Amino acid sequence: MFDFIPVNDYSYYYYQFYLIVILFIFINSYLHNLNNKKSIGVLNLLGYISLFFTILYMGLRPINGVFIDMTMYAYMFERFQDNDPVIIYDDFGFYYFLEFCSKIMTVEFFFFICVLLYVVPLYFFSKRNFKKYWAYSFIMFCISFSFWAYGTNGIRNGIATSFFILGLAYRKNKYLSFGLMLFACTFHQTLLLPTIAYLLTNFYKSTKVYLLIWLIVIPISIILGNYFVKLIEISGFGSDKVGVYFTDEVNEEFVGSGFRWDFLIYSATAVIIGWFYIFKRNFNDVFYKHIFNTYLICNVFWILIIKVNFSNRFAYLSWFLMAIIFIYPLLKDKIFKFQNARIGLLVFLYFIFTYLMNVILIK
Structure with missing residues (x-):
């Protein structure tokens, strides 16, 4: 100790x-x-x-x-x-x-x-x-x-x-x-989201489409974010422990406080870096695209419910992949002088x- x-x-x-x-x-x-x-x-x-x-x-x-x-x-x-x-x-x-x-x-x-x-x-x-x-x-x-x-x-x-x-x-x-x-x-049952996303992106692989979806859901969440939170709350998504995130009876540093622009900007850094490697530097690695697409899907889900309590815990379902997205191409290929x-x-x-x-x- x-x-x-x-x-x-x-x-x-x-x-x-x-x-x-x-x-x-x-x-x-x-x-x-x-x-x-x-x-x-x-x-x-x-x-x-x-x-x-x-x-x-x-x-x-x-x-x-x-x-x-x-x-x-x-x-x-x-x-x-x-x-x-x-x-x-x-x-x-x-x-x-x-x-x-x-x-x-x-x-x-x-x-x-x-x-x-x-x-x-x-x-x-x-x-x-x-x-x-x-x-x-x-x-x-x-x-x-x-x-x-x-x-x-x-x-x-x-x-x-x-x-x-x-x-x-x-x-x-x-x-x-x-x-x-x-x-x-x-x-932790929330890992079903990245697991399903990983399987889905194994069949449909268009990174351009996933990027477009990521961009589109941002204004959708700004306008209809409360609706998606309420919809998931009514549907009984997940366990009681997950459900508490959609209530107001919690107290934590990351308790929901409207649209989290700070979290979104942080998430966007991985989107930008992945876009840069794939489309600007033509890094054509199947595994990297697979992980990047998985990140985009998981992050899209979080953006839609960004106003919930403990929003960071839902964001982490994509954030835990960020280190891979940032470093992988640089250790696999010649990207820069x-x-x-x-x-x-x-x-x-x-x-x-x-x-x-x-x-x-x-x-």
């Missing part, structure tokens, strides 16, 4: 660590070419340091209300230990996992295992896709805007998205890939937004 760190400053030091890592990456990228052995050596060292730090620092955090949902899961864990089990209606994969762990380990070790399930799949995805450049991808995941929140608060959702990404890592084995995505849905420097700049700018939102603006 990192009990010596004030719990209210716990996330602050996480971002300070990554600020140092990103500065090293930025400097290294400007000193060496992408294939330089020294550059690759430094990158791998930073990658493994980041991997072990993230697992240990996040996995050994104290059980505290600062991490919100963590205390709820600790309470459920104790109920299972006391033979007073929680009634399971949905997300049964996670709750059966929680019940199993309660019989053989401490609650502290349970949360450590949760972090392993959250972080290690991202390492496997990065390693399988990018080989010696894996650290760029892995660190991009770790410095994403919502990464910390979904490892310490939205734990079920975070693990589910990581299993989805693990499914992408094994995409050449269709049965294993789809099985991992379905397993992700048992941890002095590409390593461009990668370093991209990673730096990507992190600066996260640092701004999670450190500077909350002070």
Whole structure:
């Protein structure tokens, strides 16, 4: 346990660590070419340091209300230990996992295992896709805007998205890939949206059409957004836990407050970068287009219900793919002259937004 760190400053030091890592990456990228052995050596060292730090620092955090949902899961864990089990209606994969762990380990070790399930799949995805450049991808995941929140608060959702990404890592084995995505849905049923979107975009592949739909739904949501929220509320979409997002009886930092232009602008950065790679730089990679189309569909769904409470949780069903959309082409093809420097700049700018939102603006 990192009990010596004030719990209210716990996330602050996480971002300070990554600020140092990103500065090293930025400097290294400007000193060496992408294939330089020294550059690759430094990158791998930073990658493994980041991997072990993230697992240990996040996995050994104290059980505290600062991490919100963590205390709820600790309470459920104790109920299972006391033979007073929680009634399971949905997300049964996670709750059966929680019940199993309660019989053989401490609650502290349970949360450590949760972090392993959250972080290690991202390492496997990065390693399988990018080989010696894996650290760029892995660190991009770790410095994403919502990464910390979904490892310490939205734990079920975070693990589910990581299993989805693990499914992408094994995409050449269709049965294993789809099985991992379905397993992700048992941890958090909202993963049905990206799973269905991924399957749909396997059959209909026109990125131009998906981009057009994304643009069209923005004015539709501005005009008819309340109607879509009400329609989903009446339809009884999802579980009671999902349904609470459509009520007013909640209190959170991201509670619905009208049309979220800030979230939309953030989402649009991935749309712009994907459009740039595919249409301006002619990056013709089947997998990349597949992921980009999946992102567009999931983001369209969120835009339509952008005014709901906890809007960030619906946005995360597309946001968790943003790191892939930003970095994948740069590690797969020659996009720019002095590409390593461009990668370093991209990673730096990507992190600066996260640092701004999670450190500077909350002070």
